[in-house]
Amino acid sequence: MARSLEETNVAASRNNRDTAIAEISRLLLEGWTLLGEVCPLANCNTPLVRNRNTGVTMCCQCRAQVVRSINHLESPETQQENGISAHVQSSSSSSHEEQVIGSEQEMSFSLLEANYIREFQRDSDRVSKQIGEKLLQGWTLLDMNCSSPQVSS
Incomplete structure (x- = not known):
């Protein structure tokens, strides 16, 4: 019996997700x-990883x-709180989405926002470390968000 196009796409998506999870675990x-x-x-919607x-x-x-x-367009006095511009560079051209390079988005941050971002990064690193420890203990990272309203996804 032939598989439908939707079944084939779901299977390919699962395979890609499994491969991504294996690569995240390895990294x-x-x-x-x-x-x-x-x-x-x-x-x-795949979690990003950063090389320390x-x-x-x-x-x-x-x-x-x-x-x-x-963002180096600001004056020297404000360069400590410069904006961060982000875009995506694809290392593969196997799909249309991978060929799309995201447009550069510039945002200026106040000192308070910059401190918040640094604190968020520290919290993110702490949580990432805890998740890594659980993965090493044999836990599994699922492709689901927590349903608790107190937890932001």
């Missing part, structure tokens, strides 16, 4: 950090690298 074992952010490409040594941030599902750069 965590190598010391990468699991971030509290997801891939900015449409319909990907190089600062490279990437998505294991679509093989895209998320690049953040400092």
Whole structure:
């Protein structure tokens, strides 16, 4: 009996997701950090990982690298609180979404917002470490969000 196109797509999606999870697990074992952010490409929603040594941030599902750069257009007095621009560079051209490079989005942050971002990154690193420890203990990372209203996804 022939499989429908939808069944084939679901199976391929599961296979891609399983491959991404295996790659995330491998990178965590190598010391990468699991971030509290997801891939900015449409319909990907895969958690990003960051190399602690190089600062490279990437998505294991679509093989895209998320690049953040400092906005140097501001005056020297405000360069400590510069905006962060982000775009995606694909390392593979096997699908249409991977060929799309996200447009550069610039945002200016106040000192308070910059402190919040640094605190968020510390919390994200702490949680990533805890998740990595659970994975090493044999726990499984699921493709589901917590349903508790007190937990933000």
